[in-house]
Amino acid sequence: xxxxxxxxxxxxxxxxxxxxxxxxxxxxxxxxxxxxxxxxxxxxxxxxxxxxxxxxxxxxxxxxxxxxxxxxxxxxxxxxxxxxxxxxxxxxxxxxxxxxxxxxxxxxxxxxxxxxxxxxxxxxxxxxxxxxxxxxxxxxxxxxxxxxxxxxxxxxxxxxxxxxxxxxxxxxxxxxxxxxxxxxxxxxxxxxxxxxxxxxxxxxxxxxxxxxxxxxxxxxxxxxxxxxxxxxxxxxxxxxxxxxxxxxxxxxxxxxxxxxxxxxxxxxxxxxxxxxxxxxxxxxxxxxxxxx
Numbered sequence: 001x002x003x004x005x006x007x008x009x010x011x012x013x014x015x016x017x018x019x020x021x022x023x024x025x026x027x028x029x030x031x032x033x034x035x036x037x038x039x040x041x042x043x044x045x046x047x048x049x050x051x052x053x054x055x056x057x058x059x060x061x062x063x064x065x066x067x068x069x070x071x072x073x074x075x076x077x078x079x080x081x082x083x084x085x086x087x088x089x090x091x092x093x094x095x096x097x098x099x100x101x102x103x104x105x106x107x108x109x110x111x112x113x114x115x116x117x118x119x120x121x122x123x124x125x126x127x128x129x130x131x132x133x134x135x136x137x138x139x140x141x142x143x144x145x146x147x148x149x150x151x152x153x154x155x156x157x158x159x160x161x162x163x164x165x166x167x168x169x170x171x172x173x174x175x176x177x178x179x180x181x182x183x184x185x186x187x188x189x190x191x192x193x194x195x196x197x198x199x200x201x202x203x204x205x206x207x208x209x210x211x212x213x214x215x216x217x218x219x220x221x222x223x224x225x226x227x228x229x230x231x232x233x234x235x236x237x238x239x240x241x242x243x244x245x246x247x248x249x250x251x252x253x254x255x256x257x258x259x260x261x262x263x264x265x266x267x268x269x270x271x272x273x274x275x276x277x278x279x280x281x282x283x284x285x286x287x288x289x290x291x292x
Contacts, residue, residue, distance in 0.1 A: 006106065007106040008103055008104060008105045008106055009103070009104040010101050010102070010103050010104075011058075011101055011102040011103075011104075012059055012099070012101035012102070013055050013058060013059045013060070013096060014096045014097065014099075014101075016054075016055065016096075017055060017092055017093050017095075017096035017097075018096070018097075020048070020051045020089060020092070020093070021048075022048065022086045022090075023041070023044045023045065023048055023082060023085065023086055025079075025082055025083060025086060029079055029082070030079065030083060032079055033078060033079040033080040033083065034078055034079065034080065035079050036076075036078055037078060037081075041077070041082060042074070042077055045070075045074070045077060045082060045085055046074065048085050048086075048089060049067055049070050049071050049074075049085060052066075052067045052085075052089065052092055053067045053071070055096075056068075056158075059100075059101060059102050060092060060095060060096075060100060061136070061153070061156040061158075061277065061291070062091075062095060062276065062284040062287055062288060063088055063091060063092050063095070064134070064156065064157065064158035065132070065134065065158040065276060065277050065278060065279065065280070066084070066088040066091070066280070067088065067158075068132070068159060068160065069126070069132070069280070070084060070085055070088065072126055072127050072130070072160055073127055076127065100288060100291070101291075102153065103152075103291065103292055104152045105150040105152060106150075107141055107150050108141070111141040111142065111143070112141060112142045112220075113139060113140075113141060113190060113194065113219055114140050114141060114142055114144060114145075114219065114220050114221065114222055115138070115139060115183050115186055115187045115190070115220070115221045115222070116136070116137070116138040116139070116140045116144060116151060116221075116222055116224070117135065117136070117137055117138075117176075117179050117183045117221055117223045117224070118135060118136040118138075118179075118223075118224045118272070118273055118274045119133070119134070119135040119136075119172070119176040119178075119179040119180075119223070119224075119225060119274060120133070120134050120135070120172070120175065120225070120226060120227075120272050120274035120275055120277065120278050121133040121134070121161065121168070121171035121172045121174070121175040121227075122171070122279045123167065123171045125278075125279055126160055129164065130160050130161065130164075131160070131161045131165050131171040131174075132159070132161065132278045132279065133157075133158070133159055133160075133171065133174065133175030133178065133277075134156070134158040134159070134175070134274045134275075134276075134277020134278045135156065135157060135175060135176075135178065135179035135182070135274055135277070136153050136155075136156045136179075136273060136274055136277075136287075136290075137153070137156070137182050137183045137186050138151045138152055138154060139152045139154055139186075139190065140152070140222075142220075144222055145222060151290055153290065153291060154186060155182055156274075156277070157178075157277075159178075161174045161175060166243060167243065168227065168229075169227065169229045169230055169233070169241065169243070169246060170243055170245065170246050170249075172225065172227040172229075172230045173230055173233070173241075173246040173250050174249050176223070176225065176230065176250070176253060177249040177250065177252070177253070180221075180252055180253050180256075181252075184212075184252075187215070187216045187218075187219040187221065188212065188215045188216055188219075190219050191216065191218040191219050192215065194218070194219075195218055197215075213260070216256075216260070217260050217261070220260075220261055220262055220263070221256070221263070222262070222263045222264075222265065223263065223264040223265065224264075224265050224266075224267055224272070225264065225265075225266060225267075226266065226267055226268060226269045226271075226272040226275070230250075231264060231265075231266040233246065233247075233250060233254075234250060234254055234257055234264050235264065237258060270286075271286070272286075273286050273287045274287075
């Protein structure tokens with residue numbers, strides 16, 4: 001962790017990445033990718049994915065999907081996943097050597113702080129017909145609604161959606177619900193840090209929901225999605241999607257958009273920075289640039 005002369009804070013794990021060792025996989029083993037893993041291989045696989053997961057959680061969201069996907073395949077592990085784990089290790093080591101790091105930029109102390117929420121999902125591309133979600137939560141300023149602005153990513157995740165979804169919309173709504181929950185917590189923490197708890201002590205407050213909402217409203221939120229149907233569901237007042245579980249997932253989001261001045265925007269997939277948190281084969285450069 002270091003602070004630059006412009007007061008930005010830089011966080012990296014270059015030294016940690018250099019100390020992570022790959023698995024030893026023989027040529028014969030590589031030539032038999034469908035054979036089930038031995039107990040020794042399983043133990044080594046769990047070790048390297050745990051080490052990669054630490055980097056994915058702390059400074060390197062660009063490998064978060066790869067780690068999540070590999071860990072979901074532990075119970076049916078084959079030689080193919082062993083090779084994938086080593087390939088992901090090489091990617092992580094290269095990213096670290098090229099200087100990939102988290103950068104937290106300083107902002108104008110007079111600027112109003114906003115919370116940026118970027119959420120995405122892919123439908124039924126995981127083992128056992130599971131769906132995958134990914135999100136980013138960041139602190140930014142009101143300028144984000146008009147153009148470029150500091151975008152300090154403070155939380156992210158790539159995770160299997162923990163229920164069977166019936167459609168792309170259901171997957172996107174389930175992940176936005178998770179992202180919104182994490183963003184609500186971040187907003188409340190930031191509001192307390194910037195404005196305090198207010199005049200009335202917490203133990204004397206009877207309406208905890210109102211208190212929580214008041215704190216959140218001091219740090220408005222801006223959501224980005226690339227799912228047009230999700231965007232329409234959140235924007236149409238009084239309408240309900242045909243899947244009622246989707247309506248439940250979006251209840252908090254819609255209430256905040258309708259009553260508290262939060263904002264949701266739609267963008268095409270090529271500007272979706274969380275896309276690489278949901279599937280293989282997506283160029284992570286957009287997310288890398290966002291982290292800078």
